[in-house]
Amino acid sequence: MTEFVLVPGLFTGEHVWRETAARLTAEGARAHPVDLPGLRAGTGADLAADVAALVGVIDAIHAAAEDDAPHLVLVAHDYGVYPAVGAADLRPGRVARIVHVDTAPVADGVPPLAALPDQDLRERLGAAADPDAVLPPPARDAWPRWGSTAGVPGAALDRLTALAAPQPLATLLRPLRLSGAPLPPTTGVLCAENGATLATVRMLLDFGDPTVKALARPGVTFFELPTGHWPMLSDPDGLARVLLAAAAGEGESLVDSGGDRAPGDPGTAGHLGPFLLDVTERPRERRGDLDLYVPEGADGTPRPAIVFVHGGPVPAGAEPTPRDWPTLVGYARLAADRGVVGVTLDHRLHAVTAYPAAAADLAAAVAAVRADPRVDADRIALWFLSGSGPLTAPWLSARPPWLRCLAATYPIMAPLPGWGVDDARFRPAEVVARGGTPPFVLVRVGRETSAIAATVSAFLAAADAGGAPVEVVDVPSAPHGFEGTDHSDSARDAVREAMRRVLGRLTPQR
Structure with a gap:
């Protein structure tokens, strides 16, 4: 049985995963939506606290397993990928796969601030560097600043706004530190209405983008959903199907998809x-x-x-x-x-x-x-x-x-x-x-x-x-x-x- 740990992103908690978790459970999997302590604790909480919390979830799931080690998949949305990767690094061999939901890869020594979609905001927050400050949650009409809301029903957007909480700036300023141990296989869920598609990823690969070239290896797969940045709200059924397939190792691979082909070869960009x-x-x-x-x-x-x-x-x-x-x-x-x-x-x-x-x-x-x-x-x-x-x-x-x-x-x-x-x-x-x-x-x-x-x-x-x-x-x-x-x-x-x-x-x- 697959155990899915569902990690939320900025301003959000386990509530954003409820519909997706229900679909996963109906298909025979176990789902564990989590709240990150950084969001609950307010000022003073940081990335390390969120990583430690996920390590605790991973250990608890393994401790509860009666027989074989569980097939544990970490599913992370935007900011959530940083604590997810950090936790997997601290528990090598215990996580079968990390699924990035509409979020870019992370790197050792890079703070989550680097992944914020708003360039001006990144620069302002980086210049301020006040670890005791908080980032206020968006108003209802300001969510598109953080990613496309395409497909999100009005009622779901109301709930997202009502339950959103301030994000401690300390969670964004501290760099992710990795040990260098091999990380588990990964899957990227690309959300087309937010501008991320398999076609654009392959194009960047053919351009020689070093970040994308690093993903052209066995064990890295991709799926694409025709929706915005919050697929757990806009398409929970589709996201659940993708997560189950990702857990089974399915998805598109960039291996042999580009980078070293000569012009005129089949599949050339x-x-x-x-x-x-x-x-x-x-x-x-x-x-x-x-x-x-x-x-x-x-x-x-x-x-x-x-x-x-x-x-x-x-x-x-x-x-x-x-x-x-x-x-x-x-x-x-x-x-x-x-x-x-x-x-x-x-x-x-x-x-x-x-x-x-x-x-x-x-x-x-x-x-x-x-x-x-x-x-x-x-x-x-x-x-x-x-x-x-x-x-x-x-x-x-x-x-x-x-x-x-x-x-x-x-x-x-x-x-x-x-x-x-x-x-x-x-x-x-x-x-x-x-x-x-x-x-x-x-x-x-x-x-x-x-x-x-x-x-x-x-x-x-x-x-x-x-x-x-x-x-x-x-x-x-x-x-x-x-x-x-x-x-x-x-x-x-x-x-x-x-x-x-x-x-x-x-x-x-x-």
Whole structure:
């Protein structure tokens, strides 16, 4: 019989697990929802107290076992993963598996504060560093700041708010200390409406993200639920099914899912696969972080330029860098084949908090492109892909006369709920709602994740309300990053049509 120890996250206690625990019990398992003493004790309680409490639960379950050692699974939600991992470390061999419910991996020496989704709050609390302070629980309408509430019924949200308690800051400030003993196998439950999906995890693996690469090993599995950050409230049945399957060792593995495959191999990530259109194999001109692809036969007349902006986040040190990805190279060469200068660049979007740095890099790159004597400085287009979508906002707002068009392919048009980024400078919907923005071509894929699709829908609704000139090119059967994986006629036609519309803004005489 499996024994599930259900560990709550910030501001919450055992009450959040009641429905899930009932489903597990109905399936023949035992469920132990716990309250962490840090939340009960108030000021002065810390991570060590929460770890010790879970060690006591683990010991009690083993002591109560009459015959064989129990199959004990620790299930932890957001902050709860820190005491869960700490307890498993102190009781090696007694925990069969740790299940992370919509929470990232933890590391030795890192405090739980690092996992808070709100960047500004992390910085303020870290600067204050007052161990006797408490973090007040959210008001009813403020829970989305801590994670998507998608799917949570109104009554459950009322109960969550009514039973929430202040979180002692000391539980967040103290680093997790591990002995180095092997930890049990782990399972991640990804919540798609909070922005975490198997597709994004695999994409990060192919980008070379060291944290994700560490998870590409036997014993680490994943499940995905189409719900928000509180699946125990929004989908207790689905979560219970996933927990039972995780306890049995089931789930998706990242082993052989990426990282070391060559472009063109089966399963290669889209950005590394061969570009879907035949383009001229013209050389690049590398200038710092810029690559230029210049049309042949230039007669000295300056040409318009399209700057292609890669998405991300892409870890620093990833190889190849984005401007060498076949997708970006393919787009730039396609532009050159159409008679305009194609430009790619590497920018510093290495984390979801790095949009300001990436925006500065892009602005510098555009200035350098406009200064090139072969470029018509009055006819520039910017073309954004995937996670660079929020970088469209400053350009939509500035509306320089030389910026003839913006384009975006499968874009993320606002920071996702789980990112904890609330920077008004990078919210394009708020800009287009005011109208008066440059022409915009948006390539929308049909097989998009729900969280990303929601940002696109909100952007288009805002553009419609503001009368902003946004044209949509749909690719109903294509997935995110389709250029290297979907070489169907509809996908090729969509890329050609998007390019035709951008060129129509750059070179109206054509």
